[in-house]
Amino acid sequence: MSDLPRKAVTRTAKLAALPLGFAGRATWGLGKRIGGKSAELVAREVQQRTADQLFKTLGELKGGAMKLGQALSVFESALPEEVAGPYRAALTKLQEAAPPLPARTVHEVLTTRIGEDWREYFLEFDDTPAAAASIGQVHRAVWHDGREVAVKVQYPGAGEALLSDLAQLSRFARLLGPLVPGVDVKPLIKELRDRVSEELDYELEAQAQREHAEEFAGDPDVVIPQVVHQSDQVLVTEWIDGIPLSEIISDGTPEQRDRAGQLLARFLFSGPARTGLLHADPHPGNFRLLPEDEKEQGEDGGAAESWRLGVLDFGTVDRLPGGLPRNIGDSLRLTLEGDAAGVYAKLRQEGFVKESIDLDPDEVLDYLLPIIEPTQVEEFTFGRGWIREQAARIADPRSPAHQLGRQLNLPPSYVLIHRVTLSTIGVLCQLGATVRLREELEAWLPGFLAEEAEEAEAQAPEAEYAGTTEHAEEEGEPEPEGETVQA
Numbered sequence: 001m002s003d004l005p006r007k008a009v010t011r012t013a014k015l016a017a018l019p020l021g022f023a024g025r026a027t028w029g030l031g032k033r034i035g036g037k038s039a040e041l042v043a044r045e046v047q048q049r050t051a052d053q054l055f056k057t058l059g060e061l062k063g064g065a066m067k068l069g070q071a072l073s074v075f076e077s078a079l080p081e082e083v084a085g086p087y088r089a090a091l092t093k094l095q096e097a098a099p100p101l102p103a104r105t106v107h108e109v110l111t112t113r114i115g116e117d118w119r120e121y122f123l124e125f126d127d128t129p130a131a132a133a134s135i136g137q138v139h140r141a142v143w144h145d146g147r148e149v150a151v152k153v154q155y156p157g158a159g160e161a162l163l164s165d166l167a168q169l170s171r172f173a174r175l176l177g178p179l180v181p182g183v184d185v186k187p188l189i190k191e192l193r194d195r196v197s198e199e200l201d202y203e204l205e206a207q208a209q210r211e212h213a214e215e216f217a218g219d220p221d222v223v224i225p226q227v228v229h230q231s232d233q234v235l236v237t238e239w240i241d242g243i244p245l246s247e248i249i250s251d252g253t254p255e256q257r258d259r260a261g262q263l264l265a266r267f268l269f270s271g272p273a274r275t276g277l278l279h280a281d282p283h284p285g286n287f288r289l290l291p292e293d294e295k296e297q298g299e300d301g302g303a304a305e306s307w308r309l310g311v312l313d314f315g316t317v318d319r320l321p322g323g324l325p326r327n328i329g330d331s332l333r334l335t336l337e338g339d340a341a342g343v344y345a346k347l348r349q350e351g352f353v354k355e356s357i358d359l360d361p362d363e364v365l366d367y368l369l370p371i372i373e374p375t376q377v378e379e380f381t382f383g384r385g386w387i388r389e390q391a392a393r394i395a396d397p398r399s400p401a402h403q404l405g406r407q408l409n410l411p412p413s414y415v416l417i418h419r420v421t422l423s424t425i426g427v428l429c430q431l432g433a434t435v436r437l438r439e440e441l442e443a444w445l446p447g448f449l450a451e452e453a454e455e456a457e458a459q460a461p462e463a464e465y466a467g468t469t470e471h472a473e474e475e476g477e478p479e480p481e482g483e484t485v486q487a
Helices: 008-034 039-061 063-073 081-096 103-113 158-171 173-179 185-194 196-200 202-215 245-251 254-275 326-336 340-350 361-368 384-395 400-405 412-431 437-444 450-459
Strands: 122-125 136-143 148-154 227-231 234-238 277-279 287-290 308-311 317-319
Touching (some): 103 234, 158 185, 158 196, 185 412, 202 234, 202 254, 202 277, 245 254, 254 308, 326 340, 361 400, 384 400, 384 412
Antiparallel strands (some): 227 234, 287 308
């Protein structure tokens, strides 16, 4: 591939082939069954062929197509094993790699955005990309002052391709259902489209990364690379070595998995409290596990309990000036206390239950309790079995949970928080990590501790969270309906 495919007709044709290809394979499978192959064997072959086509197409197109693939990658834990199995290897490929742009194109971008003398900024520049993602790829280099750096170059035409892909995928959302069973694709695509302009703006990304790097400088648990240089479509940051989180998911020891899970939860909840920003792209490709200095600790990098979490890619953030909304902590605490009326009042106040809807508070409590099981104990072992159980409970049209979930509403100001939380839970389940989640909530989530809630109410009862995220103020934004744990 010589460049990012930009012609709408070409990209549309590739995307349109996905549901058509699935239909063709289903017909092929029927023929195989008539020919004597078992239904189970044929289904497995169809799923494997479908996964191969889906993720090959998404990876080649990059843009919004690959962005959707990365977003879906963290939800595979919730799918039944017979469905998730064939997809897992293909999903992992999307998290860490994609077909690269040729060096010629990269050099053209650097010349246009930095200048004809761009090579003078670097002592070394590796033309082979070290990583590739949905809208850009990263090259390893040495800055003129000797620092090792990561040079992120935006694909030419990325913005146009991103919007075109997501618009096209939105039309195919229902047809994509069989490709990724159990995931409500349409709200996910809509939310991704809402974030496009921010992710394309490297100035905003640099600002968010600088704020995180400043706050987490010297932190014993989290490492944020410093921004070295930024221009339109080019972002240069410090390079950090480490073990990709995807490798811990596939091959990590129990100790490494637990440490990775704890750090991921810590970063999720501490970030908004410390910076007023929520890192909103928590797929495994954006995280590294950093062992201790090998010279001091030996070749194994020291015990996993001393490893740190390196965080990359701040292109998508949610701006939460007061940290995570207090009502999340209040609602969690009241649910754990079994206060059905109190929880219901909070949900109605925030718009999770619309004024036109009347629900039984006790049924709402019963709906929530299994979902928040990880917060009920000192430590909880996340696993594919647990999240599949939750997904099945809510997805089954015959279950009371499914009927109640369809009547709940997701206010616009909570859409990104909801997706980030579910994505993080998905990664924790992929890790199979044992995490002290309650410890992180007590430390960082406003309203979770009863004493803290009482003190806050006494000091400023009028300061209830009223939706401070910027995207909550968009005019004409239709409120998403009935989003559940699957998506």
